[in-house]
Amino acid sequence: xxxxxxxxxxxxxxxxxxxxxxxxxxxxxxxxxxxxxxxxxxxxxxxxxxxxxxxxxxxxxxxxxxxxxxxxxxxxxxxxxxxxxxxxxxxxxxxxxxxxxxxxxxxxxxxxxxxxxxxxxxxxxxxxxxxxxxxxxxxxxxxxxxxxxxxxxxxxxxxxxxxxxxxxxxxxxxxxxxxxxxxxxxxxxxxxxxxxxxxxxxxxxxxxxxxxxxxxxxxxxxxxxxxxxxxxxxxxxxxxxxxxxxxxxxxxxxxxxxxxxxxxxxxxxxxxxxxxxxxxxxxxxxxxxxxxxxxxxxxxxxxxxxxxxxxxxxxxxxxxxxxxxxxxxxxxxxxxxxxxxxxxxxxxxxxxxxxxxxxxxxxxxxxxxxxxxxxxxxxxxx
Numbered sequence: 001x002x003x004x005x006x007x008x009x010x011x012x013x014x015x016x017x018x019x020x021x022x023x024x025x026x027x028x029x030x031x032x033x034x035x036x037x038x039x040x041x042x043x044x045x046x047x048x049x050x051x052x053x054x055x056x057x058x059x060x061x062x063x064x065x066x067x068x069x070x071x072x073x074x075x076x077x078x079x080x081x082x083x084x085x086x087x088x089x090x091x092x093x094x095x096x097x098x099x100x101x102x103x104x105x106x107x108x109x110x111x112x113x114x115x116x117x118x119x120x121x122x123x124x125x126x127x128x129x130x131x132x133x134x135x136x137x138x139x140x141x142x143x144x145x146x147x148x149x150x151x152x153x154x155x156x157x158x159x160x161x162x163x164x165x166x167x168x169x170x171x172x173x174x175x176x177x178x179x180x181x182x183x184x185x186x187x188x189x190x191x192x193x194x195x196x197x198x199x200x201x202x203x204x205x206x207x208x209x210x211x212x213x214x215x216x217x218x219x220x221x222x223x224x225x226x227x228x229x230x231x232x233x234x235x236x237x238x239x240x241x242x243x244x245x246x247x248x249x250x251x252x253x254x255x256x257x258x259x260x261x262x263x264x265x266x267x268x269x270x271x272x273x274x275x276x277x278x279x280x281x282x283x284x285x286x287x288x289x290x291x292x293x294x295x296x297x298x299x300x301x302x303x304x305x306x307x308x309x310x311x312x313x314x315x316x317x318x319x320x321x322x323x324x325x326x327x328x329x330x331x332x333x334x335x336x337x338x339x340x341x342x343x344x345x346x347x348x349x350x351x352x353x354x355x356x357x358x359x360x361x362x363x364x365x366x367x368x369x370x371x372x373x374x375x376x377x378x379x380x381x382x
Contacts (some may be wrong), residue, residue, distance in 0.1 A: 165188065231249055267315060
């Protein structure tokens with residue numbers, strides 16, 4: 001059976017450089033990898049073909065021989081044909097794939113420090129709307145782990161020190177050959193740390209950290225909104241054996257306010273009006289979030305649902321822009337628990353009122369009356 005041209009297998013021109021060839025192989029290997037195509041003989045065959053083509057074309061000497069003699073250059077013991085590209089003299093799979101195939105190599109091959117980085121912590125913080133408006137320095141008590149002072153975070157008993165892991169030679173990772181493919185995983189002996197502790201510290205049991213409670217000052221910026229986070233770098237749990245600590249994430253919850261409702265930078269205040277004030281107009285006093293007072297003139301005949309705007313009386317912007325606005329929404333309160341005399345006065349007022357006093361009510365009643373008349377006319381027409 002005649003073999004397919006290696007350049008055609010990888011889908012590249014004969015003039016392609018090494019970078020293009022490597023990129024083409026990476027795409028094919030990702031597409032046809034057996035782990036992504038289980039029980040698919042055709043995909044496995046294409047994966048092997050791509051590997052064979054790359055093993056030849058990625059080597060300058062082999063490529064030159066192939067360009068001159070074709071497949072015949074590697075027949076009858078010529079070398080290269082049918083061999084794994086990851087064998088002797090071949091490319092390192094970690095070098096070829098990097099992070100793209102990290103799942104096939106058991107995780108990224110970063111240094112041990114990044115692998116043993118401390119855990120991130122979360123802290124839920126409730127604050128008032130006033131604190132969100134003005135900003136505040138708040139002290140919180142945080143249960144966390146700190147580096148053990150007895151062993152200085154090494155995990156080894158004082159006077160001793162961790163030893164290089166004999167299984168991975170300090171790399172923290174080991175390579176395992178699984179048939180055609182080579183995989184890289186965290187070392188099972190040292191859990192990826194690259195070191196083993198034969199004499200663990202008695203105070204921290206070899207962990208290098210101890211449980212403690214510490215107090216931390218947190219600066220709450222003015223204008224922070226509900227659900228936003230504050231990230232404090234390096235304030236999480238310390239890493240193993242003195243590696244970098246994790247981060248602390250503070251999730252802010254702004255508690256509901258009994259007067260104001262917030263929507264971004266704007267505040268809303270639902271304000272009741274007496275029937276008399278709504279009818280005759282007047283002046284009312286409105287509180288502001290910073291504790292001040294603002295006066296609002298109510299026009300005659302004010303209706304429920306009318307909004308009045310106080311510019312610059314809302315929340316500050318977290319990014320330093322202008323303050324939001326305060327919207328005052330009016331609602332007219334219907335009198336209750338009237339005395340007999342008050343009822344008489346209201347009835348007298350009603351008897352002396354014209355349609356102009358309640359235009360919306362009379363307009364609505366007119367529409368209802370017409371609606372009923374149209375229904376009656378339709379029934380009669382039938």
